[in-house]
Amino acid sequence: GNSVTQMEGPVTLSEEAFLTINCTYTATGYPSLFWYVQYPGEGLQLLLKATKADDKGSNKGFEATYRKETTSFHLEKGSVQVSDSAVYFCALQEYNNNDMRFGAGTRLTVKP
Amino acid sequence: DTGVSQNPRHKITKRGQNVTFRCDPISEHNRLYWYRQTLGQGPEFLTYFQNEAQLEKSRLLSDRFSAERPKGSFSTLEIQRTEQGDSAMYLCASSADLYTGELFFGEGSRLTVL
Numbered sequence: 001g002n003s004v005t006q007m008e009g010p011v012t013l014s015e016e017a018f019l020t021i022n023c024t025y026t027a028t029g030y031p032s033l034f035w036y037v038q039y040p041g042e043g044l045q046l047l048l049k050a051t052k053a054d055d056k057g058s059n060k061g062f063e064a065t066y067r068k069e070t071t072s073f074h075l076e077k078g079s080v081q082v083s084d085s086a087v088y089f090c091a092l093q094e095y096n097n098n099d100m101r102f103g104a105g106t107r108l109t110v111k112p
Numbered sequence: 113d114t115g116v117s118q119n120p121r122h123k124i125t126k127r128g129q130n131v132t133f134r135c136d137p138i139s140e141h142n143r144l145y146w147y148r149q150t151l152g153q154g155p156e157f158l159t160y161f162q163n164e165a166q167l168e169k170s171r172l173l174s175d176r177f178s179a180e181r182p183k184g185s186f187s188t189l190e191i192q193r194t195e196q197g198d199s200a201m202y203l204c205a206s207s208a209d210l211y212t213g214e215l216f217f218g219e220g221s222r223l224t225v226l
Contacts, residue, residue, distance in 0.1 A: 004154075032213050043116065043203070043217035044155070051213075089154050093213050098145070098168050100215065102154030 002027045004090050006103030013080055013110050021075040021106045023064075023090035031092040033057075033066050033073040036102070038087045047075075047088070080110045114138075116218035118204050124224045125194055132190045133221040137206030144187050145215060146179055147203040148172065155203050161187060194225045 007022035025033065035047040035057070048057035053068035062077045073090060090103040117136040125131050137144050142163050147155035158177070160168040163184035173179075176194075181187040191198055201222050205215040 006154075034213055036215075041219070043219045044205075044215075045217065046214045049213055091154070098143075098160040099157040099170070100145075100213070102156075104152060104154050 002031065002092060002094060002099075002101050004092055004101050004103040006088075006090050006106050008104075008106070010107040010109060013108070015082055015110055015112050016079045017110075019075070019077040019080045019084075019108070021088055021090075021108070023073045023075065023103060025071050025073065025090075025092050027071075027092055027094065029094050031094045033064070034091040034093070034100075035062070035064055035073070035075050036089040036091060038089070038105075040086070044089065080108070082110045082112055084108060085110045116204055116206055116216050118202075118218035118221050120221060121219065122222045122224070124226065126226050127196060128193055130190060130192045131194055131223060132188050133202050133204075133223075135187045135189070135204030135206075135218060136185070137187070137204070138208075138216055139185075141206035141208045141216070142184065143207045143209075144181055145205040145207075146187070146189050147205065149201040149203055149220070150199075158189075191223070194223075196225045199223055199225045 003026045032051045034049045036044045037047045038044045048059040050057040050066035056065045087105045093100040144161040146158040149155045161181040176192045179189045201220040203220045205217045
């Protein structure tokens with residue numbers, strides 16, 4: 001079945017460091033891929049998405065590229081800020097399927 | 113836009129008791145989802161409504177769990193005869209469109225079964 005595997009955390013970085021959070025997926029079809037973020041005390045919210053191979057999703061300085069050949073959707077940011085501290089979830093959804101599958105989440109802490 | 117609202121935010125109950133959670137989605141969203149999240153894990157899909165119709169249920173949703181969305185607006189998730197393994201965060205999400213994949217989540221209702 002469909003599944004998502006995320007890099008285990010927690011991840012602790014200094015401000016302005018480069019961030020990569022790895023995500024790989026298993027799917028029977030051609031899913032859309034997502035990164036959701038959960039800030040402390042808030043609900044999950046969509047950070048970015050990509051709907052087909054080679055698409056790049058981007059938002060708030062974060063980027064992720066849908067790599068079909070490596071079944072990956074790694075999240076990157078060139079220079080993190082303290083305000084980026086949150087839990088990040090990779091997710092996939094098959095077309096016309098209501099069951100969105102989430103990874104286990106990666107907690108990021110950015111220190112000043 | 114008040115977002116997705118869930119209550120209660122935290123419920124502590126004894127094993128064997130029944131509990132009910134309520135979700136008020138974003139008003140114009142016709143799709144509503146329930147997820148369960150345990151510590152250190154991502155959300156797991158439980159069930160989905162389109163308007164008042166419950167169209168999908170995960171096999172995670174045992175017969176002790178029942179969800180309703182009587183008028184296509186708010187939804188309730190009831191757990192009967194709670195067990196310690198039911199302790200988790202129960203998340204509600206809504207969306208307007210299946211194909212954008214954007215779910216709007218509430219802050220969740222945390223259940224602790226003693």
